[in-house]
Amino acid sequence: MKEESQIKQEREQDWRVSLRNGMKAKDRIAIPRVQMPERDARIRSTNNEEVNLGLTETQAMTEAQRCLDCAKPTCMDGCPVGVNIPTFIKYIEVGNFPAAARTLKQTSALPAVCGRVCPQEKQCEAHCIHLKMKSTAVSIGNLERFAADYERNSGCISVPEVAASKGIKVAAVGSGPAGLSFAGDMAKLGYDVSVFEALHEIGGVLKYGIPVFRLPNEIVDVEIDNLRSMGVKFVKNCIVGKTITIDDLKADGFKGVFVASGAGLPRFMNIPGENLAGVMSSNEYLTRVNLMNAASATSDTPVYTGKKVAVIGGGNTAMDSVRTARRLGAERAMIVYRRSEEEMPARREEIHHAKAEGIDFLTLRNPIAYQGDEKGRVTHMQLQVMELGEADASGRRAPREIPGKTECIEVDEVIVSVGVSPNPLIPQSVSGLDVSKWGTIVVDESSMQSSIPMIFAGGDIVRGGATVILAMGDGRRAAKSMNEWLSKK
Amino acid sequence: MNKIISKEIFSENVVQFEVEAPLIAKAHRAGHFVIVRVGEQGERMPLTIASSDVQKGSINLVVQKVGVSSAKLCALNAGDYITDLVGPLGKATHIENFGTVLCACGGVGTAPMLPIVRALKKAGNRVITVLAARSKTLIILEKQMREHSDEVIIMTDDGSYGTKGLVTNGIESVLQRESVDFCVTVGPAIMMKFVGQLTQKYRIPTVASLNTIMVDGTGMCGACRVTVDKKTKFVCVDGPEFDAHQVDFDEMIMRLNAYKDLERGAMQRFAEQPEQDRPAM
Ligand SMILES: Cc1cc2nc3c(=O)[nH]c(=O)nc-3n(C[C@H](O)[C@H](O)[C@H](O)COP(=O)(O)OP(=O)(O)OC[C@H]3O[C@@H](n4cnc5c(N)ncnc54)[C@H](O)[C@@H]3O)c2cc1C
Ligand code: FES
Numbered sequence: 001m002k003e004e005s006q007i008k009q010e011r012e013q014d015w016r017v018s019l020r021n022g023m024k025a026k027d028r029i030a031i032p033r034v035q036m037p038e039r040d041a042r043i044r045s046t047n048n049e050e051v052n053l054g055l056t057e058t059q060a061m062t063e064a065q066r067c068l069d070c071a072k073p074t075c076m077d078g079c080p081v082g083v084n085i086p087t088f089i090k091y092i093e094v095g096n097f098p099a100a101a102r103t104l105k106q107t108s109a110l111p112a113v114c115g116r117v118c119p120q121e122k123q124c125e126a127h128c129i130h131l132k133m134k135s136t137a138v139s140i141g142n143l144e145r146f147a148a149d150y151e152r153n154s155g156c157i158s159v160p161e162v163a164a165s166k167g168i169k170v171a172a173v174g175s176g177p178a179g180l181s182f183a184g185d186m187a188k189l190g191y192d193v194s195v196f197e198a199l200h201e202i203g204g205v206l207k208y209g210i211p212v213f214r215l216p217n218e219i220v221d222v223e224i225d226n227l228r229s230m231g232v233k234f235v236k237n238c239i240v241g242k243t244i245t246i247d248d249l250k251a252d253g254f255k256g257v258f259v260a261s262g263a264g265l266p267r268f269m270n271i272p273g274e275n276l277a278g279v280m281s282s283n284e285y286l287t288r289v290n291l292m293n294a295a296s297a298t299s300d301t302p303v304y305t306g307k308k309v310a311v312i313g314g315g316n317t318a319m320d321s322v323r324t325a326r327r328l329g330a331e332r333a334m335i336v337y338r339r340s341e342e343e344m345p346a347r348r349e350e351i352h353h354a355k356a357e358g359i360d361f362l363t364l365r366n367p368i369a370y371q372g373d374e375k376g377r378v379t380h381m382q383l384q385v386m387e388l389g390e391a392d393a394s395g396r397r398a399p400r401e402i403p404g405k406t407e408c409i410e411v412d413e414v415i416v417s418v419g420v421s422p423n424p425l426i427p428q429s430v431s432g433l434d435v436s437k438w439g440t441i442v443v444d445e446s447s448m449q450s451s452i453p454m455i456f457a458g459g460d461i462v463r464g465g466a467t468v469i470l471a472m473g474d475g476r477r478a479a480k481s482m483n484e485w486l487s488k489k
Numbered sequence: 490m491n492k493i494i495s496k497e498i499f500s501e502n503v504v505q506f507e508v509e510a511p512l513i514a515k516a517h518r519a520g521h522f523v524i525v526r527v528g529e530q531g532e533r534m535p536l537t538i539a540s541s542d543v544q545k546g547s548i549n550l551v552v553q554k555v556g557v558s559s560a561k562l563c564a565l566n567a568g569d570y571i572t573d574l575v576g577p578l579g580k581a582t583h584i585e586n587f588g589t590v591l592c593a594c595g596g597v598g599t600a601p602m603l604p605i606v607r608a609l610k611k612a613g614n615r616v617i618t619v620l621a622a623r624s625k626t627l628i629i630l631e632k633q634m635r636e637h638s639d640e641v642i643i644m645t646d647d648g649s650y651g652t653k654g655l656v657t658n659g660i661e662s663v664l665q666r667e668s669v670d671f672c673v674t675v676g677p678a679i680m681m682k683f684v685g686q687l688t689q690k691y692r693i694p695t696v697a698s699l700n701t702i703m704v705d706g707t708g709m710c711g712a713c714r715v716t717v718d719k720k721t722k723f724v725c726v727d728g729p730e731f732d733a734h735q736v737d738f739d740e741m742i743m744r745l746n747a748y749k750d751l752e753r754g755a756m757q758r759f760a761e762q763p764e765q766d767r768p769a770m
Contacts, residue, residue, distance in 0.1 A: 200526060200575070266710065277744050281711040283710045287704055287710050300558055377747065423707075
């Protein structure tokens with residue numbers, strides 16, 4: 001995060017002052033929020049093209065005008081990594097898009113990704129001054145995406161400068177957003193970085209989880225290629241804790257290890273019929289489709305293509321699964337969620353997109369059993385109808401059963417998306433590592449260092465299922481403190 | 490990418506590969522498996538590691554042609570590369586000197602049984618192997634099994650080789666003549682189910698090595714889940730070996746059948762493709 005004084009200083013630069021004074025706040029507020037152009041819902045729900053089309057240059061510059069360039073930019077408080085929001089937006093307003101992209105990259109390793117997948121309505125945009133004035137927030141996420149895409153499409157992505165080699169080897173375990181951002185920062189500092197990945201693809205959830213209609217693979221690949229050109233080595237098909245151990249890495253001369261192995265274990269609800277054929281985790285479903293390309297006729301990996309598909313859960317993973325099912329030909333694709341729509345943890349935009357694509361929302365419903373036919377294939381789900389009670393510890397109103405009120409609904413495929421647990425491989429394979437009762441690795445919050453000094457950790461393995469931006473922020477923080485720790489040694 | 494060092498054809502449908510994989514060779518214990526992927530559109534397929542050679546940095550895989558993925562793998566030759574190979578996965582087999590051990594296998598379970606037989610023999614057990622198949626031509630790895638077993642009993646459904654009857658008949662003939670301390674079974678789920686039922690009657694502790702559907706093989710998806718002692722377990726991380734008397738085989742059979750039709754489709758596509766159009770492997 002940048003120093004407050006530096007942010008102030010930037011704000012007082014001549015061009016910023018004159019830009020600010022060039023248009024009255026009242027006029028800025030009067031501009032309606034630019035709508036993100038999107039592909040037609042009927043057409044897009046039959047293909048895999050990215051749903052959002054991105055803002056045009058004019059749209060972006062207009063949207064940027066809405067930003068008041070506040071003296072106290074509260075939006076930045078809402079950003080987990082403290083992106084210098086007013087500065088990058090003002091660069092867009094004057095049409096200096098490369099400078100906007102550079103500003104983003106000072107704090108965010110993956111702006112093109114975050115612009116697409118961050119829950120902005122809960123973060124930066126939730127703190128936008130416009131909301132206090134009964135207007136809609138500045139579309140910070142869309143602007144972030146615009147600047148990052150502009151840079152990528154211009155073909156002149158700035159490969160960050162890499163410091164002279166220190167000749168010190170460090171490792172990242174896992175190639176999701178946490179591992180990638182750690183790798184980038186350490187490479188910049190001159191470390192010899194290797195990223196070990198269990199799967200045959202680099203990118204973690206960005207590749208095997210989030211579908212391409214929301215985050216095209218090319219965007220992640222550009223970032224990975226960038227890291228490669230900075231000298232980062234990727235080792236696929238290598239499970240740390242199985243193929244090699246952290247002790248092996250140490251013996252091999254690695255001086256620090258950043259564990260970013262994610263929260264990859266699917267949870268089930270342990271209700272009758274959950275092991276019927278046709279019932280699966282969202283991880284299985286999305287892995288088959290996204291990682292294994294199972295929907296394509298050329299792929300050897302099969303996937304069910306149900307006609308009546310129920311997805312259990314209300315998070316991003318559930319939305320991704322249900323919209324994928326729709327694209328694979330589901331006539332009725334349903335979300336089953338035990339609270340109401342308001343409590344759904346998914347990004348607002350995804351809920352909005354899902355609805356436009358004809359997804360049925362069965363809220364205040366909780367599955368209690370599944371029934372199958374004589375072949376053991378799921379045919380029905382039994383739902384308990386719920387109502388909302390008092391707010392619980394998470395601040396959300398807790399759902400409770402309405403006694404005796406159940407429903408039976410026909411299904412031929414059920415995708416369970418009720419959360420994930422931390423990947424236990426590393427915690428199990430390293431003795432002396434402090435692990436919480438939830439299975440997450442315990443680290444010092446500011447340094448990301450674990451109970452074993454050479455091991456740092458971040459992302460979902462520390463937080464449980466969280467977000468891309470938090471994972472990325474952890475990677476960067478870990479890089480900073482591992483560098484300090486190694487420099488002191 | 491892992492290089493195939495050598496290929497040995499055991500029979501029409503069974504091939505042994507020696508594959509370069511130094512790290513896996515070093516970490517390998519009996520019972521471990523790997524996930525293999527052939528070609529960029531290939532499926533992730535679990536295969537038991539038959540043996541390893543730390544010095545040479547290689548592992549051996551015995552592959553039986555059953556579906557499209559194993560057929561693609563079997564079509565590779567020495568010098569070719571396997572697109573992806575990851576492991577070792579799963580828990581290692583618990584090997585000790587039990588005394589007399591019965592190893593009952595058939596069909597797809599024969600290749601994964603070989604390393605278990607070898608390890609049990611090495612630990613000092615008296616190993617009796619029951620090898621079953623529908624008919625003589627489907628009996629595989631007989632020679633290798635004989636090398637590491639004190640006795641091999643061959644059973645065929647049609648009586649074309651060995652004794653006519655099912656694997657369970659073979660087991661029962663042993664149980665009636667001598668006392669057995671431990672039993673291991675690998676094969677089609679239905680076979681393991683009946684082996685389990687039989688050995689339960691004789692109160693012989695029995696382990697079954699399960700071959701469920703898998704995707705990642707690292708505990709990430711739950712495709713491999715089975716019910717053991719009324720609890721859901723993931724075969725790839727909690728197994729692959731479980732107490733045969735506690736496994737819900739009926740559920741497992743049902744789940745295995747779930748993808749059969751889809752798999753058949755892929756096999757057909759592969760078979761219909763002219764040789765030169767098959768994915769570069
Ligand atoms: C379908 C889906 C949709 C989502 N949508 C959003 C969204 O819209 N916005 C948002 O902010 N967040 C979203 N999330 C959450 C977000 O993706 C995660 O919080 C984030 O990816 C966590 O990053 P990570 O780097 O910690 O782990 P991951 O991305 O999970 O990466 C971990 C990697 O480590 C590998 N690995 C694990 N163990 C080992 C080992 N022992 N050795 C080697 N490699 C190992 C794994 O194979 C994996 O590739 C979504 C998650 C899912 C599943
Ligand atoms: S194969 Fe995916 S969890 Fe076992």
